[in-house]
Amino acid sequence: MVKSRKKYTPLLILGFFGLLMFYMGIINHYYFRTFVFDYGNYNFAFWDYSHLRISSIPTYPGNFLQDHYSYTLFYFVPIYWLFNWLTGTYTLILIQNTLIILAGWYSYKIIQSKTDNYYLSIGALLYYFLLLGRYTTFACDVNLAVISACFIPIFLYYFQQKQYLLSFIILILSLFSRENIPIWFIFIFIVLILQHRKDKKAVLLSVGGIAISLLYFIILFKVLIPSVETEEKQFTLFNYSALGADPAEALKYVIKNPIETIKLFFINHLHNPQFDGIKTEFYWVYLTSGGILLLFRPQFLIWFIPIVAQKVLNDAPIRWGILTYYSIEVVTLLPISVFLTISSFKSDKLQKILTWVVCLTAFSMTIHKMDRSNRVVPGSFVPQKEKFFYKGFYQSPYRLRATHKLLEQIPPDAKVSASEDFFTHLSQRFHIYFFPEVRDAEYIVFSVYDNYFLKSHTENEAARNDYLLNPDWELIDSEFPVFLMRKRKDSGQNQQKATTPLTAAPPESSFCNFEHIDLLTNSVRFNNGLIISTKEALTKDIQRSGNNSLKLTQNNRFSKAITPKNLARFNYLEAMVWVYGENIKDAHIVTKSKGYFYFQSNTVQQKDNLGWKQIRISCWIPENTAKQNFQLYLWNAGNSPLYFDDFELSIKKINLKKH
DSSP states (O other): OHHHHHHHHHHHHHHHHHHHHHHHHHHHHHTTOOOIIIIIHHHHHHHHHHTTOOOBOTTSSSBHHHHSOOOHHHHTHHHHHHHHHHHGGGHHHHHHHHHHHHHHHHHHHHHHHHHOOHHHHHHHHHHHHHSTHHHHGGGGSSOHHHHHHHHHHHHHHHHHTTOHHHHHHHHHHHHTTOTTHHHHHHHHHHHHHHHTTTOHHHHHHHHHHHHHHHHHHHHIIIIIHHHHOOSSOOOOOOOOTTTOSSHHHHHHHHHHOHHHHHHHTTSOTTOOGGGTTHHHHHHHHHHHTTGGGGGGSGGGGGGGHHHHHHHHTSSOGGGTSSSTTTTHHHHHHHHHHHHHHHHTSSOHHHHHHHHHHHHHHHHHHHHHHTSGGGSSSGGGOOHHHHOTTSGGGGOOSSOHHHHHHHHTTSOTTSOEEEOHHHHHHHOSSSOEEETTOOTTOSEEEEETTOOOTTSOHHHHHHHHHHHHTOTTEEEEEEETTEEEEEEOTTTTSOOOOOOSOEESSOOEEEEEOSOOEETTTTEEEOTTSOEEEEGGGEESSSOSSSSOEEEEBTTBOBOOOBOOTTGGGOOEEEEEEEEEESOGGGEEEEEEOSTTOEEEEOOEEEEOTTSOEEEEEEEEOOSSHHHHTOEEEEEEOSSSOEEEEEEEEEEEOEEOOBO
16 A cells, blocks of 8 residues: 555656646637747747747747757647647647646656655655746746757656667757757756766766867857848847857856856846845745755756856846746756755755655745745735636736637638737748738737837837728727727728727816816816815916916825726726926826736827827726726826826727628
8 A cells, every 4th residue: 555655656746746837838828928029929930930930939030940059849840730729829838838847847757767765766756846946937838948958857867877889869859959058968967977987987978078069059159040140130138248248258257257257146136126135035945945055065056157157147037037938047956956965965854854844945936936926026026826726827918718719710821910919829830920010911919918018108009090090901800908900802992091080988087277166075086076186285386277286296296096987888988188397208007907907108299389288198098997997197207206187087898890
């Protein structure tokens, strides 16, 4: 009975966490949470490679090979032809999570074969799936860094088992998988030399591995990467200005300035206080989660040097810490390193205690950091993708089944322009564009709440409305807030543009010039009674009309939040306010409600002769607004005072005809 339990325990652990990995990846995609960058681009490249093409990526200049010199997606082309008819745009998610599970299993096998200790091998497998970085990775959907890291435990296992041919094959696949892998393998082989120093063959093969890795690294950066660069698309992933402009300069700097290089591992080398504490948080999380034990076997610290260096020496602070996939290499090697260290202690009791301790601390740290308030950079945490026990993980702004059915109306070979949430689901085609780029698209699909992040909300809204009101396009289906449009076959013949949408009822407007003061409640009201401010926030120093304006400062940044009356009868809102001050860009109109709805605008629409500027926001009103607690307010995001006057609000009902 005991033997049977021991036999099935690792399979149960692997099965439970394996299902969790698949579940999280599939749910994120099904719920329309996968991103154009990177999953949409990966899906396009995967489809493109599978059709024996290397085409330009639809979202940036150049092809996928120019962005990452990696052959990884080519490895899986046979899987595309075997399964993609069934799995579609989920294929890469399934491949990546299969590799994650496989790497976990090989980590278990390494500890099992090295120690012949049931508790240590089970502990290593459990620990592998408890580390924080295993879950933050879901923020990025699919990434080459995650896939390439999975090769490492497989390589180590076969090298340890002296199956050198298999380990050599895995080495080659790894080297070709990502640009950082050759340098990482140099340090991995150094550790292997120390581990197998009494095995002459293993040492010689490790020295050969160092030579192969170094040679490929030189060829990669001197020959292969330059061979695919163009004037429009240069290799941009070496971003280590503190070290130099390229790997050669970086190596010279490290050799000449070893002390300064070590300091860079710990200090905020960009000298921007906003990024203080990010590196410290990374070290704290993984040292507390068991990494501190490596001080007892410092040889294992060696193979962490390049993967930590690529994180914390980079010019992008997002890479320094615990966000997204930027710790994936660390969490891949940490289980092997920690449990080989634990196995070096002679006391069986101590080994069991440490196994429990590192698993509990890893679990506790993961839960702790899944709380946004416990993070140094809380804004970049994506709980609805990473935190499977968070209620938001199971919520979506869309009617899921109906929205997927809507997308199925688009022919598989049609030219499509899609907004962020739908791009990844439609990316396996030759012509796919990231809305508001349309080009020669035959179909457009977007959510009115799904903005292209490089453009303002106002620009996104204007682009959507341009097509909704364009007679060359017809609305063939909608599942609010999603609209599916098709280009008319006779497009171009009707040149008359619609200027206003059809309305079922006249718009309802209200106005506030900050002169209507209710002395009983000490409040400032719109002409329809909505309260926008208190009397104390008014000033007579500067005004556009009348005697007063609303003054917002760094100590009083927000107006009162208002909810327009009779909102359930309408579906579209426009608000405009005049602003005066030193930094008008800090003035915002904000609309928000519960869930996913939050928009702000500081777009200037017009100016007057007195120096006042009018900012404007327009948006579709969420359904069930009474339940969603819809709010609109003014915000001064800066430190200089801003003055607001002549606030106009209009809500209306828009009816768009389906064809």
